[in-house]
Amino acid sequence: MTQMRLHLTFPEERVREPIVYEICKNFPVVVNIRRADISDDSGWMELEMDGELPDLERTVAYLRDRGIVVAPIEKSILEG
């Protein structure tokens, strides 16, 4: 089992969608939301996700395909 700690940012068109439900239904991963702030037109969520590495990778790819920005919990680490 591997754990990822992620920061997700939702664009306006995805804010009302049940994304967490979708990933739990479609992938064998355990999602634990630690912090979130969702408004009418944007939002973010910080969560940990446990599962086998290939399943976690597929989940991340799925989220990105849906237009959600997926970053590590530290967000941008690469600096100038």
Add this chain to the structure above:
Amino acid sequence: MARGETVANPSAGSKIKGLKCRECGRLYPAVAMHICEFCFGPLEVDYDYEAIAGRLSRRSIEEGPKSLWRYHELLPVTGAPTVGLHAGMTPLVHAKRLGKVLGLDNLYLKNDTVNHPTLSFKDRVVAVAMTRARELGFDTVACASTGNLANSVSAHAASVGMKCFVFIPHDLEAGKILGNLIYHPTVVAVRGNYDDVNRLCSEIGGEYPWAFVNINIRPYYAEGSKSLAFETAEQLGWRVPDQVVVPIASGSLLTKIWKGFQEFSKLGIVPANPALRVNGAQAEGCSPVYRAFVSGKNHLVPVKPNTIAKSLAIGNPADGFYSLDVVFKSKGAIAAATDPEIVEGMKLLAETEGIFAETAGGVTVASLKKLCEEGRIGRSDLTVAYITGNGLKTMEALTGALPEPVAIDASLSSFRKNVNPSN
């Protein structure tokens, strides 16, 4: 030490009480960790200000070394500094000529283009991060960077014989890494985009017993930026300015300059200045904080950077929310500069003050100009703009932007004909 492991009483009997979550306030020992295990909020150093107040005075500072370590009481180290002993105490320039152009009578520039040893403000944060990392027992340091941070980490690691790993995107221009390779770190070119580099580094930061300066050492690393505020106040004759203009990349620099002034005021080193406005500067091609500011929101939307100001090109800034908060709280503003405006800002700074800044300096000057034009900064305001890196690092940005030399034959008549200096 992997994530979560601790060393025994790493701050016993010192001014550091520990680490504190900025969101939920939970306390942790002063070890190598950066995220609250409960709410995932960022951790910040928690100081014993009462103890510090008993030792810190203007006199004690003035008797200290001519470096950022004269403020060691407010930096997160427990012993004597061991890395970056000459960082900081850069000039505060009274910019009369630039001020005249912008309509400012009291403009000052904090000139970190001459910071030691790698000519950017990163020498401050790295000096603090690596001194703390050694106190915590690390022998290996790492970072992910396309420029200034890599330079500074590599140079400082070499100076004390620490092992050093630098992660870069595989397609980074060769010229960018030469300045690192000279210090002989292990440079790892990651095949993938910026997002892939970020994720890999996050995973490595959690797996290897390294001091990753802007991951597990980040709470200490970020504190080094406070020295810019401390020096500014001291160099202004123990005053807090009315306006500061700070470039925003991760947002950490802006929040820590604010914090530095607050700490000095709280400890009675300077009189508080409630009029202080903290202003931000971003490149328009990477301006998530600016966009949130102009829309009046506190949600940042990550962007894909597309700007010549590479040192500010952070699309998903870790402290973006907190920098926005400081700007709103201090009634400041944020401006953004296009690429041509950045180059014009670099040229204006060089032509008026003789300071050759990297593109981030162009962003700061161009944004300062906009803030003046918008009437957000007044003629008589005591204003300080932060110039954070040297222009020799971003020469490519000036390609085609400067006049060609005047070519003449080796004769006086040719000189008179083509140059004609009396006219």
